[in-house]
Amino acid sequence: MRSNLISRRDLDFLLYEWLRVEDLAAFPRFGEHSRETFDGFLDLCEDIATRHFAPHNKRNDSNEPTFDGERVTIIPEVKAAVEAFTKANLVGAGMDEEIGGLQLPAAVEAAGFSWFQAANVGTSGYLFLTIGNANLLAAHGTRDQIDHFVRPMVEGRFTGTMCLSEPQAGSSLADIVTRAEPQADGTYRLFGSKMWISGGDHELTENIVHLVLAKIPGGPAGTKGISLFVVPKFLVGADGTLGERNDVVLAGLNHKMGYRGTTNTVLNFGEGRHTPDGAPGAVGYLVGEPHRGLSYMFHMMNEARLGVGLGATALGYTGYLKSVEYARQRHQGRAVTAKDPAAPQSQIVEHADVKRMLLAQKAYVEGALALLLYCNRLVDLRRTAADEQAAREHTLLLEILTGVAKSWPSQWCLEANSLAIQVHGGYGYTREYDVEQHYRDNRLNPIHEGTHGIQGLDLLGRKVIQHEGASLRLLGERIAATVEAAERTGGDAAEFAARLDASWHRLVTVTLGMFAAGDPAAAMANSSIYLEAFGHIVVAWIWLEQMVAAADHEGDFYEGKRAAARYFFRYELPKTGPQLDLLAALDRTTLEMRDDWF
């Protein structure tokens, strides 16, 4: 079944005409695949998302999960959708065949999954958290952990969560206090409270696999003393059968502005409601080595950040398509230069300001989708790299781009949703239309998986300077290659190549100047602004890449790509000028502000 949630034409352009993902089939890992299997997967995703996810998106929002102190109640369509997804073996889309997966490239998987996030981000939440959990455990778990937890997740019998935050430790994971007491049999007992746990409780599946950060008493302070544990809701016997209820209980649901379809929970571990095997504490199994939990979690976190970026993008994208449709069908007003008040009203898509709002959305959402697919292809290239040097390059690039791929769509595809509301006028503000929900849903994305501010600190304080600037340098080389290709393309592309080149060099100069000044507090004070300028320059590069890929092609689709690129270079990239001026000045306005002055 077809729908207009995401443009398949655009996906085909990005995957095949630009990124040439069919070439990935030449690598042994993807040897079973071809453009044909990729297309089949995309068709399947579109069909299931359209038939099983989109129809209950509104109901999921207006009938959020409830908790009566014992059980969580969720509208039945969610379970049906989860089953449709898992029966099609989509949980394992990107996973190894050995554990039941389809071993598809991440770029293709992300393209397919964008349909689900566009259709129903609430229901999708349970599944994508499960996939992140299973990927982590498949990479770092023992054979038994894989058999007992990963395989049932791939089969759709279990779902998974990630339990990081605590009431006193949100962005600051160093401050978690959940403790894991070692037992004589090699297992652990966990005690503590976890906050903001999406999918933390429900009855959609037989069991829930929590991945929990906790501290083993006596370990180092801060992040170096954090270990990772598997804590299932129900214990699993040696033969894989479900056993006793573990001592992890739902303390309550959070009630959100949007994203209401996914339960968001406070979970208590070891409060004594259940006593598995007669002893207190929630039974947990150590993943990997003690005290290395955060590094394993970052495996999942980096993947989750791309997932958040993709979710933000999908919400922006579907809102864009809906506002285009609305603007074509709604008639209101006349051209600025028209004189006859009795003439029929125009389609609003003909008004320059409406075209501006649609072009802005197009530039944001197609730019964001391209960036996400680019990053996911880097995941594939890293995985299939012929040698360590090549793998290292893909890793360096991925590391500097991941925060941008998380934060930029979270900011600008939210803005796209705001513009989609504005195009709809008063109708867009009502719950009779879809776009207000997309806007509410999307507002979560600048907060979770590392806030906007955290991403800024991470980019400027870590990623830009790591390995003596190797990531930054490598990104600069890739941008230079695009600039050269665009110069050869000529026309607007050549003009924009010069602008991108100038912006990039200015960014590098400003970056070096900030660190050379020897005042780290001042350098870091505006790291969020740095993130925003950096993101806009990266997306300008991604748009120039698309212009080059679209060169020599004619027709509406390609004209649309060129128009959106023009919009980005003329309306958006110039915004980085004043941001870079501010950064270069090492502005101290915020540092000098005192609490008492607010």
Place this chain on the structure above:
Amino acid sequence: MRSNLISRRDLDFLLYEWLRVEDLAAFPRFGEHSRETFDGFLDLCEDIATRHFAPHNKRNDSNEPTFDGERVTIIPEVKAAVEAFTKANLVGAGMDEEIGGLQLPAAVEAAGFSWFQAANVGTSGYLFLTIGNANLLAAHGTRDQIDHFVRPMVEGRFTGTMCLSEPQAGSSLADIVTRAEPQADGTYRLFGSKMWISGGDHELTENIVHLVLAKIPGGPAGTKGISLFVVPKFLVGADGTLGERNDVVLAGLNHKMGYRGTTNTVLNFGEGRHTPDGAPGAVGYLVGEPHRGLSYMFHMMNEARLGVGLGATALGYTGYLKSVEYARQRHQGRAVTAKDPAAPQSQIVEHADVKRMLLAQKAYVEGALALLLYCNRLVDLRRTAADEQAAREHTLLLEILTGVAKSWPSQWCLEANSLAIQVHGGYGYTREYDVEQHYRDNRLNPIHEGTHGIQGLDLLGRKVIQHEGASLRLLGERIAATVEAAERTGGDAAEFAARLDASWHRLVTVTLGMFAAGDPAAAMANSSIYLEAFGHIVVAWIWLEQMVAAADHEGDFYEGKRAAARYFFRYELPKTGPQLDLLAALDRTTLEMRDDWF
């Protein structure tokens, strides 16, 4: 009763230290008043808003009005709050004593009313629409209309609405089709459907007074054929007693993302459910002359636009104060330069990026409040002007500033609410805290009373060029006077004066260039961007005014004003540079975009 919904210290600064509204008492209109009565009014507003409006703000949102086909049900706290407001004679705060009003200056009235919008914008909606309606009718209605409709509104027995839009005519009022058939007795019968009518039905008061735009058959096409009518829900006898039910009925309620406490309705006129005096049609009484309805409505609309700006500001303001409070009480993370992971966590208000988000909010909301009070004082000065020349100047200035005072707070105080959520982190995204509701409520403001795009067209296509640029010139003179005063102040103020002066002159040059090019479609294509650049420059001027007023004063409050002004000049004003470049280039990207390319 005191609260922290709006800063009383800031109101005092703006009203007395900057605008010197106590001087207005020298005019006969305000002769009964003094700083003492102004303060009494502000105290009263704070008290009633805090005791009767704030406590049910959340409940008003989570229990929106319902309609069972017969009656609208609203939580009882709304009626109690409306009564507390009307019993204190606040409906008449700014109205003539002759009709029962308090004859307070508009600037003082707006300051007092900001408390209600900060406390509960949903409940306030019924009252502020009533005030707008009563002001229009007091200015343009007959003696009988004033006695039968205005006085009961001032007394709190009736409420009022404004009925402009129709399903096919939202922004384009020229296209309304509601018709008013003249009757032998001088009354009219109305037939048609009105959309987006706030407060359109409820049982909070005995009667509802609708002010309705309609066309008398045979009149001119377009906006020149629009007349204005009073259409009460219940007819009113010559002695003022309520009579028969008029044929205006509720067709349905709109369900909104926010602003849920105010019913928003579709009203049908003359559908035949009721037949007053045995004949079809809703009985209406012409206001003023036929075909001049739109000009009367603009009387109300300009006032309503300042009201929308004030509402947006109040929501931003209260969100700002709540996020400052949260940032002081929440501990998370450590300074960027701190090394010890075992040290206690910092208050988040100490983090530079949090200070940035709070300073931005402060600059937006205090800048917006100052602009709104400035505009309201212009209303007072126009009303009390000694001669026509002085009155004309205040009118010219008010005309060019009204759209900015509506749209700028709608954009930036919404952004403030988004930052307030961000400061709260995950908590801000939940309905357990207030800020997510403020954000949802505030998202209406760029839409109603003339969308952002409409304000841009109005500013560039009408206000800037009217009377051969007289409004623009006059604003330039006022800005020049502020620049001179700031130069005398010295320090940062002098530096910012030079920046404002340069930005203003650039704006004027660009404006002249746009019109000189002789391509009106291109000139108007980016009118929304023009509005945004213009707004930022106006608010920079308002901040410079505040800096001058704060000069030579010491203490936390004044330091805070200077810090927010610095933030505005360093982080915000520079954003206008690329906008003005785009405008100067008469960019045709949007004009050249074709529907088929989306």
